Amino acid sequence: xxxxxxxxxxxxxxxxxxxxxxxxxxxxxxxxxxxxxxxxxxxxxxxxxxxxxxxxxxxxxxxxxxxxxxxxxxxxxxxxxxxxxxxxxxxxxxxxxxxxxxxxxxxxxxxxxxxxxxxxxxxxxxxxxxxxxxxxxxxxxxxxxxxxxxxxxxxxxxxxxxxxxxxxxxxxxxxxxxxxxxxxxxxxxxxxxxxxxxxxxxxxxxxxxxxxxxxxxxxxxxxxxxxxxxxxxxxxxxxxxxxxxxxxxxxxxxxxxxxxxxxxxxxxxxxxxxxxxxxxxxxxxxxxxxxxxxxxxxxxxx
Amino acid sequence: xxxxxxxxxxxxxxxxxxxxxxxxxxxxxxxxxxxxxxxxxxxxxxxxxxxxxxxxxxxxxxxxxxxxxxxxxxxxxxxxxxxxxxxxxxxxxxxxxxxxxxxxxxxxxxxxxxxxxxxxxxxxxxxxxxxxxxxxxxxxxxxxxxxxxxxxxxxxxxxxxxxxxxxxxxxxxxxxxxxxxxxxxxxxxxxxxxxxxxxxxxxxxxxxxxxxxxxxxxxxxxxxxxxxxxxxxxxxxxxxxxxxxxxxxxxxxxxxxxxxxxxxx
Numbered sequence: 001x002x003x004x005x006x007x008x009x010x011x012x013x014x015x016x017x018x019x020x021x022x023x024x025x026x027x028x029x030x031x032x033x034x035x036x037x038x039x040x041x042x043x044x045x046x047x048x049x050x051x052x053x054x055x056x057x058x059x060x061x062x063x064x065x066x067x068x069x070x071x072x073x074x075x076x077x078x079x080x081x082x083x084x085x086x087x088x089x090x091x092x093x094x095x096x097x098x099x100x101x102x103x104x105x106x107x108x109x110x111x112x113x114x115x116x117x118x119x120x121x122x123x124x125x126x127x128x129x130x131x132x133x134x135x136x137x138x139x140x141x142x143x144x145x146x147x148x149x150x151x152x153x154x155x156x157x158x159x160x161x162x163x164x165x166x167x168x169x170x171x172x173x174x175x176x177x178x179x180x181x182x183x184x185x186x187x188x189x190x191x192x193x194x195x196x197x198x199x200x201x202x203x204x205x206x207x208x209x210x211x212x213x214x215x216x217x218x219x220x221x222x223x224x225x226x227x228x229x230x231x232x233x234x235x236x237x238x239x240x241x242x243x244x245x246x247x248x249x250x251x252x253x254x255x256x257x258x259x260x261x262x263x264x265x266x267x268x269x270x271x272x273x274x275x276x277x278x279x280x281x282x283x284x285x286x287x288x289x290x291x292x293x294x295x296x297x298x299x300x301x302x
Numbered sequence: 303x304x305x306x307x308x309x310x311x312x313x314x315x316x317x318x319x320x321x322x323x324x325x326x327x328x329x330x331x332x333x334x335x336x337x338x339x340x341x342x343x344x345x346x347x348x349x350x351x352x353x354x355x356x357x358x359x360x361x362x363x364x365x366x367x368x369x370x371x372x373x374x375x376x377x378x379x380x381x382x383x384x385x386x387x388x389x390x391x392x393x394x395x396x397x398x399x400x401x402x403x404x405x406x407x408x409x410x411x412x413x414x415x416x417x418x419x420x421x422x423x424x425x426x427x428x429x430x431x432x433x434x435x436x437x438x439x440x441x442x443x444x445x446x447x448x449x450x451x452x453x454x455x456x457x458x459x460x461x462x463x464x465x466x467x468x469x470x471x472x473x474x475x476x477x478x479x480x481x482x483x484x485x486x487x488x489x490x491x492x493x494x495x496x497x498x499x500x501x502x503x504x505x506x507x508x509x510x511x512x513x514x515x516x517x518x519x520x521x522x523x524x525x526x527x528x529x530x531x532x533x534x535x536x537x538x539x540x541x542x543x544x545x546x547x548x549x550x551x552x553x554x555x556x557x558x559x560x561x562x563x564x565x566x567x
Contacts, residue, residue, distance in 0.1 A: 022528070044532075052547075059536070065354065268527045
């Protein structure tokens with residue numbers, strides 16, 4: 001089965017990518033993952049200024065998942081370009097930079113800085129971070145705000161523009177529609193679900209931020225449902241994620257309507273997972289005599 | 303920074319060394335060859351999804367020749383419970399060696415002092431064994447709740463051990479840091495103190511080191527997810543030269559820090 005997929009004008013070797021926030025800037029995993037074998041990866045969010053992020057504890061494990069409240073800790077766009085780009089240039093796969101901010105101006109500044117750089121395959125707009133008050137969720141939870149932001153960004157870049165959607169909304173299809181109308185070339189979903197864990201002995205929240213974003217296998221059915229719903233609503237490629245730990249999980253997302261998938265928390269558990277999923281997809285293709293991966297996307301029988 | 307490996311390691315031995323404390327020996331040749339005292343391994347205890355994340359442990363000892371790595375662990379939850387039931391011939395996936403490890407003493411550094419509280423002995427033990435091979439003497443101050451709570455008793459031959467227990471059932475009756483304070487004058491000014499244990503103990507160790515003009519290195523524990531510096535989950539608040547603060551990652555810039563740079567809670 002042919003595994004190459006198209007995301008707008010960008011072609012990926014295969015549909016298996018790694019999610020923002022779980023792969024650093026790529027080089028962190030260079031010892032353990034064959035980065036060049038990936039379909040691509042999404043960097044840790046980059047903001048205009050460096051950010052220290054939230055105080056600790058920032059992560060806690062929950063049943064079949066984890067909560068995180070990192071708070072967009074990152075080196076800022078200047079250091080990103082100076083220190084992180086050299087690895088990205090030579091890593092041998094498509095790299096998408098996740099962009100976050102708290103004002104339209106901040107997002108536009110970062111996008112303008114990155115637009116000039118050829119080695120970046122595309123931008124993923126983070127309008128869905130649940131852990132920072134000014135982390136863009138104001139844009140991600142209101143269709144009007146999302147549209148306004150994305151229109152401004154669209155004016156400033158010709159790069160592939162992906163908008164990453166939050167599941168923490170009443171109707172994700174409203175935001176999806178607004179994001180596509182405003183010029184997004186693709187959508188990625190879902191970001192983490194707001195969650196909380198309590199230490200019953202101390203009666204304190206387990207995270208310093210009180211709440212965090214839930215990821216891992218626990219959220220997979222939510223992600224699959226949202227991909228399916230959004231696939232009924234818009235006509236751009238979807239990048240599905242949430243709890244993918246096997247080729248079968250990836251196939252659920254593809255069949256529900258995703259063209260590409262992102263591994264997130266799963267990469268922490270098993271850095272060999274991308275390769276296993278790629279092999280598993282090939283085997284599925286052979287078994288079901290499917291000649292191209294794109295034939296699987298949206299093939300759900302309802 | 304050392305290269306990380308992901309090895310499918312056979313369990314060679316897994317036995318209880320004290321109440322609820324286990325020592326597991328793994329066949330993990332690449333990690334055995336490269337791990338330094340103070341570094342960690344991340345063990346995947348199950349292929350199921352709960353518990354999900356790998357568990358970080360200090361390396362207790364290695365045998366580079368035989369390709370073995372030992373980990374001492376306290377059975378405190380689901381993950382370590384599963385690990386304690388692994389038997390010879392089973393395999394677990396192990397990532398490591400992660401983190402920076404202990405800085406080794408300079409040639410002109412005075413005495414080597416180690417301070418361990420309870421399970422804090424795990425990385426300290428590896429350091430002591432390492433120093434044994436280098437033929438350097440080390441003094442160990444080792445505290446636990448009572449005489450049966452020391453995770454391991456045999457810590458080597460080149461080491462002079464001072465025990466302390468909360469109830470006085472072995473050695474000094476009281477905090478191990480008070481024991482160290484009482485013995486401090488036998489160590490010269492340019493000595494180095496390696497500490498691992500409860501944070502309150504390590505914070506006190508920094509005070510003792512300051513009073514005696516020693517260098518102090520502490521090994522910190524945090525919840526960790528990736529182990530390679532990617533997720534930014536395991537942060538430690540540290541002082542900057544400009545008088546501000548900065549978050550550092552325990553899995554990457556740590557787990558060993560210069561005690562003077564830590565902002566204690």
